[in-house]
Amino acid sequence: MSENAYHQSLLRGNLYVVWNELVKNIKSLLAYPTIIVFWAIFPVFWFIPFILQGEAFVGGLESANFAQITGTGEYIPFIIIGAVLNSYVNTLLYGIGENIRKEAYQGTLDYVLVAPCNQVYVLIGKALGESLSSTIFAVSQLTLSALLFGMNITLGVMLPVFFTIILLILGLYGMALILTAFSLMYKQSYDLSETIGYIFYIFAPVRYPIESLPNWAQILGKLIPLTYALIIVRSLMLLGSDLSTIYSDVILFLVIDVILLVMGFYLFNWMEKKTRKSGTISHY
């Protein structure tokens, strides 16, 4: 076989692995329709208390103090965008981080890892599967929110928002690889996923503008990919900005994504080799 044909065959094989891993994840999700309904609808219930709190404290649909800090007094769309993106991050991060652990519970991890393919493509397939399901849930939540709370969503806004979501996914893939690496070795990735979720919840501007935090907390917040996603999406959807006016946030976002991806791939490869050598891959 010529070298060219060999590389083409290898690429086809790897893409086949990605595709089948994606299909397997989706089939696994479809086996539990209640979970699909739950994630498509119930995250909306989690931010309704914040909307009611706003109405009680402010006595209307706009807050003057909010407008001073964020440029818009409309706290309801501010909360909705934060909640939908945060829910997206949680389902994606948790899903990818726990995916490898699920293989261990089911007793299939050994077989997955000794399969004659590059394990990175297995992870890419899993990540794509989780991304697809998380995206479907987020679209459902956003649609429901737009219908219930009258949010204005246009196609012109959604295209740059879609680009921002892709940047967010890249950063989250990096974080998920780091979590998966820890999951291989320490077996208890759930607590780590939850702790990262807590850090995002407090230091990223999910429920309030990042400017309302003390300086040290703002610095920490600006290391989180979700922060940039929220700032960019809110600027696009609430302030009518376009990407050229917020290019500095986009560039910083890209830099953080690259750092997380490189760290994630390196850690995963290192941890996988370490656990193979120690024979603890399928340990519980």
Added chain:
Amino acid sequence: MRQVNCPTGFNWSNLKAELKAVWESNVKDWKIEFAYPVSFIRQLISPIVFLLPFLIYGLVLVGGEYSENLALLVGTGDVVAFIFTGYMLMGFIGTAVWAMGFSIRRERWFGTLEAIYVTPTSRLGQVLGMALHSTIHQIFATIIQLIVIYVTFGLALKIQGILPALGIFALMMLALYGFGIVISALGLILKEGWVVSDSLYSIMMILSPVAYPLIVLPTVAQQASALFPTAPALIGMRSFLIEGYRAEAFGNVFVHLLVLGAAWILFGIIVFRITDGYVRKRGMLTKF
């Protein structure tokens, strides 16, 4: 062979034996929890993590610690005291929904459900033991919340209101335990019990005036909230703890909570017995 007399029937010996089983179930859960120290610490600080966004968001909305509109609605504009007293109780809803609701499901995962079921004690005792563990856990978490919020934001609560507030809290817990028994019964039948627990928690979160007065809810939601103990408990506790607070509804909170407690406990026991019998008859006990 040594003869062992097991107490039977409704008498003091049997009750003592059941209380000992409840206590040991509680001790078992603590031992499991301490085996995972990272998880234990995380769960102790999680109430703070979920309270802070409500507080910071509230402060940003009004630009300070006083809300004029809140004062108009309930007689007090103290944002920090209002939200803290509300959120303090949310963790105890988690006791009913998660700790009790998930207790049976957890034993299934561990593979110990059958062993627990053949133990010569009441099955409800097992659930109550887990509830006791979760309640104690939540009390520690609430104390940590109180310290952190007091140091960070300052907190103005009436000291003389603490005892009656604790009385209201005890009555609320009685009703919540009954509610938790219902959810643990659902866990016997449903494979994805966590979906039910999370859904019910989300609904109770909205119906309980945690971060807003009850009056902000639509009328039908206000009426529905009277069926659950958290709304009357929150309103009652706030009226004792917060200066100037004007109770929005429910009249005599103590009587309301007593009635709710009796109703939920009775309903919980009936549902649990029916479900338990159904599951054992069909051999579904260990089905995953």
